[in-house]
Amino acid sequence: xxxxxxxxxxxxxxxxxxxxxxxxxxxxxxxxxxxxxxxxxxxxxxxxxxxxxxxxxxxxxxxxxxxxxxxxxxxxxxxxxxxxxxxxxxxxxxxxxxxxxxxxxxxxxxxxxxxxxxxxxxxxxxxxxxxxxxxxxxxxxxxxxxxxxxxxxxxxxxxxxxxxxxxxxxxxxxxxxxxxxxxxxxxxxxxxxxxxxxxxxxxxxxxxxxxxxxxxxxxxxxxxxxxxxxxxxxxxxxxxxxxxxxxxxxxxxxxxxxxxxxxxxxxxxxxxxxxxxxxxxxxxxxxxxxxxxxxxxxxxxxxx
Numbered sequence: 001x002x003x004x005x006x007x008x009x010x011x012x013x014x015x016x017x018x019x020x021x022x023x024x025x026x027x028x029x030x031x032x033x034x035x036x037x038x039x040x041x042x043x044x045x046x047x048x049x050x051x052x053x054x055x056x057x058x059x060x061x062x063x064x065x066x067x068x069x070x071x072x073x074x075x076x077x078x079x080x081x082x083x084x085x086x087x088x089x090x091x092x093x094x095x096x097x098x099x100x101x102x103x104x105x106x107x108x109x110x111x112x113x114x115x116x117x118x119x120x121x122x123x124x125x126x127x128x129x130x131x132x133x134x135x136x137x138x139x140x141x142x143x144x145x146x147x148x149x150x151x152x153x154x155x156x157x158x159x160x161x162x163x164x165x166x167x168x169x170x171x172x173x174x175x176x177x178x179x180x181x182x183x184x185x186x187x188x189x190x191x192x193x194x195x196x197x198x199x200x201x202x203x204x205x206x207x208x209x210x211x212x213x214x215x216x217x218x219x220x221x222x223x224x225x226x227x228x229x230x231x232x233x234x235x236x237x238x239x240x241x242x243x244x245x246x247x248x249x250x251x252x253x254x255x256x257x258x259x260x261x262x263x264x265x266x267x268x269x270x271x272x273x274x275x276x277x278x279x280x281x282x283x284x285x286x287x288x289x290x291x292x293x294x295x296x297x298x299x300x301x302x303x304x
Contacts, residue, residue: 003042004033011075028068044073046084053090063090097279100241101234107225108136108242114219123191124202128215130184131199131207132239137177139243139269142236146207148198153181160270169270212236244269244280 002010012026035052036045053066066086076083103111116129135145144160152159157172173181181198188198197206216236217227226233244265251261266277 004036004044005030007076008033008072011072025068028065029072032065032069032072043080044069044076044083044086046086049073049084049086050089053086059090060093063088063093066090067093099232100245100280101226101232101238102245103136103234103238103242107223108132108239110223111216111219111225112136114222115215118215118218118222122202123187123200124215126184126187127199127201127207128212128219130180131212132216132219132236133180134177135236135239136243137174138171139240139247140171141240141270142209142212144270146197146199146209146212149196150185150198151196153198167270169267171268240269241280244277248280 008026008029012022012029015022015025032049032052036042036048039048041048049066049069053062053069056062056065066089070086070088073083073085077085112129112133115132116125118128119125131145134140135142138158140158140160147161148158152161154170157170159168160171161168185198188200192200192204195204195206199207201207201211213236216234220234221227247265247268251258262274262277266274269277271277
């Protein structure tokens with residue numbers, strides 16, 4: 001029988017060969033293999049797997065660690081029945097997604113304005129006001145926006161390269177968005193011509209996500225949006241959530257039109273699965289109300 005560390009490396013290589021990054025899961029499995037070896041075990045044992053998973057701090061982390069071992073064990077057990085498949089001792093891995101904070105159009109405008117007036121009279125003001133406006137009107141992830149480079153701005157739109165699910169896509173730009181971005185770039189190029197990232201900090205370095213989160217909190221507090229860990233509050237990702245919800249609200253009627261709209265929006269947002277886009281339907285009360293109204297009309301014999 002292949003030693004567990006070697007089996008882990010073979011499994012990781014297989015998953016990566018099929019297109020998965022598998023970095024985090026690979027690290028977890030290597031940790032589990034070392035933990036098992038320290039107990040003199042050469043195959044997956046359910047009690048050991050549960051004991052190892054229990055070392056994580058939170059219940060969700062424990063479930064995720066154990067789930068990683070379960071999938072690994074299923075792979076090994078196909079050829080060697082001595083490997084245990086641990087039971088779901090810590091519940092499901094699927095975490096409940098928090099209800100998104102959806103901003104109104106007025107709040108977005110005030111947020112962008114607040115960012116343009118925050119801090120010293122430097123490029124920082126234009127950087128964050130332009131960034132927040134871009135997130136709001138394109139639905140980009142923060143990580144995608146801060147990785148943009150000059151070459152990614154094309155006549156057809158923004159080229160988003162190898163993102164969360166290792167896919168590239170093209171995001172069209174409205175003429176007003178393109179004009180606003182160009183105004184910022186005129187200031188940006190004069191500030192530092194060396195780095196080719198579009199959005200940079202006062203350190204003349206690419207923005208970090210922590211930089212964006214800090215600037216967003218400052219602007220959000222300035223316009224009176226909820227703040228504090230104990231309250232549901234907006235984050236930079238709320239701009240993407242808001243874009244997705246508004247796009248869904250513009251969905252045309254009719255089964256075929258809705259299907260096409262959902263697939264197009266899922267592709268546009270760079271979702272790995274269309275179910276990630278459908279999540280917004282149940283996550284936002286306004287959309288659930290619209291769905292209920294359509295169902296009621298359909299049940300009463302009307303058109304949905």
